[in-house]
Amino acid sequence: MADFETDYLIIGAGAVGLAFADTLLDEDPDCHITIVDKHARPGGHWNDAYPFVALHQPSSTYGVNSMELCPDRVDQHGHNAGMYPLAKHAEILAYYSKLMSERMIPSGRVAYHPLTEYRGKNEAQHSIKGILSGEERSVTVRRKLVDGTYFKTSVPSTHKPDFEIAEGTRFTIPGDLPGLWKDTGNLPDHYIVMGGGKTAMDTAVWLLEAGVSPEKIGWVRPRDSWMFNRKLLxxxxxxxxxxxxxxxxxxxxxxxxxxxxxxxxxxxxxxxxxRIDEDVIPKMFHFAVISEAEIAMLRTIKTVYRQGRVTKIEPGKMHFAQQSVDVPENTLFIDCTASAVPFEARGTVAKFFDGDTITLQLVQAPFVPYSAALGAFLEANFDADDEKNALCPPAPLxxxxxxxxxxxxxxxxxxxxxxxxxxxxxxxxxxxxxxxxxxxxxxxxxxxxxxxxxxxxxxxxxxxxxxxxxxxxxxxxxxxxx
Structure with a gap:
């Protein structure tokens, strides 16, 4: 006998799982939902993100359908001046906590299990396990398992670098940068940002806005990227x-x-x-959105390393596959090489609706929360899997x-x-x-x-x-x- 029952068991309390659950609550007023997540609070990968991260796109279309994320107003200062707000890290986490505590749990139709991992299915029952307690419980799922972890988001704090770090090397991740003030007597003389994606751009902008001179910043950028111009979006x-x-x-x-x-x-x-460098033809495009003001700031960083991927870092030196370069002795290397979405998984395309399993994927790129909410609407308003799948063929990543x-x-x-x-x-x-x-x-x-x-x-x-x-x-x- 199972320890408890539910209609829908959702794996993941991040942007995907919560957008699905939120819409399902409205579209199917009789269903019960259970959500399990490894984190201690709602928000998924946002719990692991660096504290100065913000949305790329305006907040008006992020989050869940039932609740606005940011006030409908124009920013008056900073690199987003004249445009609509980008929710920041703390705002996003507070938003999801409020959603859970003021809408989902009070509905009486949602059971939320933080610090819990999904262990799989054994015959007719599913198993979940408390990470800290070690307690394993069985769940009878009356309708469907909903996998909200397809995107397997990777951020610097959960990413393992794929290069060697020699002993004595000053090395950090973006999330630790705001804590540099705690040891002002031991500040680095130089900074090297490693990575060509939006995390690296955010980090470089943060350093510049914090007062670091562009001459004290180096940037390892094996590939350049095109980005959407935010003023049009x-x-x-x-x-x-x-x-x-x-x-x-x-x-x-x-x-x-x-x-x-x-x-x-x-x-x-x-x-x-x-693009940052008008003389370089980018080959990378990860759907990032950026402002013209940020681009202008990033162009002030003139020391850019294009020798490929780093293989090893050590005090005073950085190694690539075919070359080594000298860097200032007291350099702080900042790892921004994690890929937010593992694009190598793009070939693993599952059916969105497949019997007793729903795998939440993109319906339109890059609208992740919308795609999940649409999936809930289809689940509640259409019967056959074939009909539902015909309405939401997974978008290519x-x-x-x-x-x-x-x-x-x-x-x-x-x-x-x-x-x-x-x-x-x-x-x-x-x-x-x-x-x-x-x-x-x-x-x-x-x-x-x-x-x-x-x-x-x-x-x-x-x-x-x-x-x-x-x-x-x-x-x-x-x-x-x-």
């Missing part, structure tokens, strides 16, 4: 013009290009995409300029599928997590004159779609290694 109701410009630029650049690199070059010319056109094509096809279904179209119109749905519904209700410009997007996409598909299919072949 503001909340739809307030800045619909930017989103129109962004979408039109994507389809026109894709349709006019023979390769992903050519597409990015055109998007860079238009200002839709940004691409990571290079060569493969990104595949994601563009897949997103456009997903939008068409969901728009052509009466139920999912209605869901998008009310989902806070959808980038445009509620804004367009509000504009229609108000008779907003901006709808005239919005109405031109459909024909523009349709006329460019053959070119988008041609480039997207070529990118798909690269992505799948065909």
């Amino acid at each position: 503001q909340p739809a109701y307030h800045r619909i013009e930017g989103l129109i410009e962004f979408q039109v630029a994507l389809v026109e650049a894709a349709a006019a290009s023979e390769t992903g690199d050519a597409m990015f070059e055109e998007l860079g010319r238009r200002g839709t995409m940004l 691409t990571d290079t300029t060569d493969t990104y056109p595949y994601a563009v094509m897949a997103n456009l096809m997903s939008t068409a599928i969901l728009s052509n279904n009466e139920k999912t179209n209605a869901f998008n119109a009310k989902s806070r997590l959808h980038p445009t749905g509620p804004a367009i519904a509000r504009m229609m209700a108000e008779g907003d004159p901006r709808l005239a410009a919005l109405g031109k997007i459909g024909p523009k996409i349709q006329s460019n779609m053959p070119g988008v598909i041609k480039l997207g299919m070529a990118a798909k072949a690269i992505h799948e290694g065909v």
Whole structure:
């Protein structure tokens, strides 16, 4: 006999699992949900993130459907000035704690088990185990297991460096930087940021804003990255013009290009995409969003190492596969090499709905919470797995300029599928997590004159779609290694 029963057992109390649970509470008022997570509080990988991390995109479409994340206002200072707010680390954790304590648990329909790991299924029962207590309990799941851990997010504090660190080397992770004030008599003379992704960019910006001179910062950047220009990705109701410009630029650049690199070059010319070094052609694209002000700051760092990946660090020296370079003796190396999402897992695509298991994945890249919430809506409002899966084919998790056109094509096809279904179209119109749905519904209700410009997007996409598909299919072949 099981220790307890539930309708849905959700693995993970992070952005994915909580977005699913939140929508399921509203869409299926009779179900009971049990959530297990290894962390001590809700928020998933945000618990492990560095304290100065913030969302890349405006907070208006992050979190869960039932609760706003940040006030609807414009930032007045800093590198996000003139744009809508980016929730910070502490705000995100407080948000998820409030969601759990004020909505989920008080509903009487959610059981939350922190510091608990899912152990698997044995015949008809599932097993969970308390990490600190060691107590193992069995669970009867009346309906489905929901896996919210597909993305397996990696952050510096949980990542193991894949290079050698010699004894006596000053080495740290981004999360420890704010504590440097505790030992002001032993501050480093120089800093080297290791990694080319958004974590490295956040870290470099933090150092610069903390007063470190650009001359005292080195940056190991084996690959450069393209990034979305944040000014075009503001909340739809307030800045619909930017989103129109962004979408039109994507389809026109894709349709006019023979390769992903050519597409990015055109998007860079238009200002839709940004890069740090104008003399370097980036090959990496991880859906990061950045402001022009941050780019200007990052360009002040002139010491950039492009010798490839680091193999070993030691006092006064840094080693690469084919070369070693001298660095200042009292250098603090900062490891930013963790990949937030393990793109190497992109080939492991499961069915979203598969019998008694739901594997939460991307439906539209990179909208992770929206995709999870849509999954809950489909679960509650459609019956057959085949029908549900047809509405949410998993979006590809691409990571290079060569493969990104595949994601563009897949997103456009997903939008068409969901728009052509009466139920999912209605869901998008009310989902806070959808980038445009509620804004367009509000504009229609108000008779907003901006709808005239919005109405031109459909024909523009349709006329460019053959070119988008041609480039997207070529990118798909690269992505799948065909």
